[in-house]
Amino acid sequence: MIAVISNESGEPSTSDVINWISYLGHDSLLLYGEDFGRHFNVNIAFLGKNELASFELHGKVYTPDDISIIWYRRDRTYFPESLNDISNDTNREKVKRLVFNEVNVLRSHFYALLKDKKWLSDPKKSLVNKLDVLKEAASVGLKIPETLVTTSKSSLIDFFQRHNKNVIIKPMSETLFYAINDRQYSLATHLLTDLEVESMPETFFPCLVQECVVNSFEIRVFYLEGKCYSIAVFHNQNIDQQFDNRIGYLDHHKSCYQLPKHIETSIDMLLKNLQMETGSLDFIRTPEGEFVFLEVNPVGQFSGMVSYPGNYYLEKKIAQYLIRKSNEEKSI
Amino acid sequence: MTCFKLYSACIPVRGASRSIICNLVKGNFNYIPNTLYDILADYKNCNIEKIENDFDERSHKELHKHFNFLVENGFGFWCDKPEEFIDMELDWDRSSPITNAIIDIDNLSKYDVSEVIRQLDNFRCEALQIRCFSVISIEEINRILSVTTESNFISIELYLKYNPIYNESFLKDLCEKHKRIRFAIIHSSPEEKVISSDDDYYYAWFDKTELKDESHCGNISRKYFSPNILLFTESQHFNNCLNRKISVDKEGNIKNCPSMLMSYGKIQNTSLKEALEKKGFTDNWIIKKDEIEVCKDCEFRYICIDCRAYTSDAKNKYSKPAKCTYDPYRTTWS
Numbered sequence: 148m149i150a151v152i153s154n155e156s157g158e159p160s161t162s163d164v165i166n167w168i169s170y171l172g173h174d175s176l177l178l179y180g181e182d183f184g185r186h187f188n189v190n191i192a193f194l195g196k197n198e199l200a201s202f203e204l205h206g207k208v209y210t211p212d213d214i215s216i217i218w219y220r221r222d223r224t225y226f227p228e229s230l231n232d233i234s235n236d237t238n239r240e241k242v243k244r245l246v247f248n249e250v251n252v253l254r255s256h257f258y259a260l261l262k263d264k265k266w267l268s269d270p271k272k273s274l275v276n277k278l279d280v281l282k283e284a285a286s287v288g289l290k291i292p293e294t295l296v297t298t299s300k301s302s303l304i305d306f307f308q309r310h311n312k313n314v315i316i317k318p319m320s321e322t323l324f325y326a327i328n329d330r331q332y333s334l335a336t337h338l339l340t341d342l343e344v345e346s347m348p349e350t351f352f353p354c355l356v357q358e359c360v361v362n363s364f365e366i367r368v369f370y371l372e373g374k375c376y377s378i379a380v381f382h383n384q385n386i387d388q389q390f391d392n393r394i395g396y397l398d399h400h401k402s403c404y405q406l407p408k409h410i411e412t413s414i415d416m417l418l419k420n421l422q423m424e425t426g427s428l429d430f431i432r433t434p435e436g437e438f439v440f441l442e443v444n445p446v447g448q449f450s451g452m453v454s455y456p457g458n459y460y461l462e463k464k465i466a467q468y469l470i471r472k473s474n475e476e477k478s479i
Numbered sequence: 480m481t482c483f484k485l486y487s488a489c490i491p492v493r494g495a496s497r498s499i500i501c502n503l504v505k506g507n508f509n510y511i512p513n514t515l516y517d518i519l520a521d522y523k524n525c526n527i528e529k530i531e532n533d534f535d536e537r538s539h540k541e542l543h544k545h546f547n548f549l550v551e552n553g554f555g556f557w558c559d560k561p562e563e564f565i566d567m568e569l570d571w572d573r574s575s576p577i578t579n580a581i582i583d584i585d586n587l588s589k590y591d592v593s594e595v596i597r598q599l600d601n602f603r604c605e606a607l608q609i610r611c612f613s614v615i616s617i618e619e620i621n622r623i624l625s626v627t628t629e630s631n632f633i634s635i636e637l638y639l640k641y642n643p644i645y646n647e648s649f650l651k652d653l654c655e656k657h658k659r660i661r662f663a664i665i666h667s668s669p670e671e672k673v674i675s676s677d678d679d680y681y682y683a684w685f686d687k688t689e690l691k692d693e694s695h696c697g698n699i700s701r702k703y704f705s706p707n708i709l710l711f712t713e714s715q716h717f718n719n720c721l722n723r724k725i726s727v728d729k730e731g732n733i734k735n736c737p738s739m740l741m742s743y744g745k746i747q748n749t750s751l752k753e754a755l756e757k758k759g760f761t762d763n764w765i766i767k768k769d770e771i772e773v774c775k776d777c778e779f780r781y782i783c784i785d786c787r788a789y790t791s792d793a794k795n796k797y798s799k800p801a802k803c804t805y806d807p808y809r810t811t812w813s
């Protein structure tokens with residue numbers, strides 16, 4: 148059986164893929180990340196030689212043998228509402244940490260039970276190291292923006308001047324969403340200004356800065372098993388919008404796109420080196436016709452951005468892939 | 480940048496006397512002359528100089544006007560390497576064996592509506608129309624709709640016959656309780672009005688037209704045109720009204736569409752699944768617009784929902800929808 152691990156909400160592609168699996172005549176087991184904190188039981192006892200570890204979900208018992216392949220999307224931790232009853236902030240944070248750690252032990256034990264199975268996306272690799280990826284991309288021949296991680300004002304100024312003051316700053320890790328007075332903000336990519344650079348102290352916390360690549364358009368790529376499905380995204384000539392990719396563009400156009408062969412070959416090498424069977428990649432196509440690699444997300448969203456506007460039926464393709472691999476696993 | 484290119488979801492359709500260009504992502508279309516359609520088709524990926532060379536110098540201004548119009552209205556753009564921008568494949572498929580359904584009810588109906596809804600949900604049916612030709616009680620409405628609370632339906636359209644009990648607050652509560660309701664129409668109403676919340680959370684309108692039975696259906700009008708990827712691609716391969724549709728008429732007959740004659744069994748003793756598997760049930764699913772008389776010459780053929788129940792010649796299943804007054808040869812609605 149095909150197992151799917153996903154969050155309970157905010158994952159529109161998950162139910163689509165599950166529906167396709169069912170339409171194509173196969174069973175699937177859907178496990179929400181939140182389930183680890185609610186509906187999940189594992190039995191650990193002395194098991195005789197032929198006995199298998201089993202787990203129970205929503206009252207049904209499964210063994211690892213029931214599962215042939217796992218499609219991993221996300222596994223958000225469920226925090227019980229009652230945490231809010233703890234009035235002391237510090238204690239609440241501590242208990243929250245504990246809940247997270249407890250669930251994590253259970254979750255990783257479960258993943259270990261299934262470690263010999265085939266996984267489409269590995270949970271251990273769902274958070275990529277952006278710096279590793281950039282280096283790897285450069286090594287397979289992809290062009291990347293010149294990148295600097297620095298703690299020194301003088302080297303920042305150097306970098307800033309060398310790139311004609313076209314420099315962006317962004318987090319090395321994941322974007323952070325936060326609220327001030329009920330307004331939502333995100334730690335999005337930001338174009339540095341003269342004033343900001345000037346006002347930096349001599350030394351500071353490490354910052355990732357990058358040359359801002361001039362773009363004709365962006366390219367979103369969904370990669371599965373050596374194939375690339377691409378969409379060109381044209382933004383309105385409004386510079387602000389380039390740096391605001393999560394809060395939503397006012398206006399943009401999309402068009403089906405074919406990357407040149409050599410870029411697709413490099414993408415294939417990159418994902419193989421990163422041991423990813425699937426992923427979503429972002430590129431910039433410069434006015435000079437160059438392709439600059441920005442990032443890859445092993446569990447990125449692809450439905451609204453690539454699959455639907457390109458009529459690519461990626462959800463169906465993923466389902467077909469999972470069914471094919473599941474059958475191969477079974478026949479071994 | 481010397482080559483003109485249409486965005487892949489902006490697709491022109493040629494009619495007998497004029498063409499349209501659809502933006503299937505934004506959901507709009509504009510009229511274009513057939514000469515422009517032909518240029519777009521014949522000179523795909525050519526640069527503007529090549530096009531200009533092939534045309535009389537006097538028409539160059541006109542040419543540029545056309546291209547500017549397409550750019551300004553978001554249908555296309557200028558580029559250097561047009562081959563990079565590939566066409567969208569026009570494949571169509573869905574992951575549900577039945578994607579849409581109609582349930583008709585009047586005061587003589589004697590079947591279990593909730594049970595039909597349950598069976599439809601097993602197909603993972605996405606869109607449901609419930610049409611009540613006579614007044615039904617508020618309890619009954621809630622009872623029927625409660626089955627949809629935990630279901631796969633994405634959109635429910637509800638038709639109710641006017642009664643003073645269906646007032647504004649009732650409709651608001653109903654839409655809030657049953658979140659899958661896309662809109663409610665109160666037909667046979669003494670006055671026409673629209674009620675909705677600011678965020679379109681609920682939406683209902685009162686309409687004077689009386690719906691006595693299924694025969695009100697099958698209207699063709701500009702306001703029903705839907706330029707979107709799903710309809711456009713489905714229309715290339717299938718009948719865009721009947722494909723993957725199942726219905727139960729007011730007498731409990733299981734049909735492809737309530738207005739069609741052929742019944743595949745009574746819902747009281749036949750399951751929807753059994754009916755669907757009967758020979759002939761899906762026969763009309765493959766009649767596409769390109770095969771239908773007149774429609775095949777019409778520029779709206781991939782955004783216009785067809786009707787095979789009311790056709791201009793009852794003996795010819797490829798004849799034009801009877802309720803369409805559009806003449807694509809003269810481009811007039813009569």
Ligand code: SF4
Binds near residue numbers: 774779799805
């Ligand atoms: S002629 Fe056919 S396609 Fe054109 S508007 Fe009428 S019904 Fe629709």
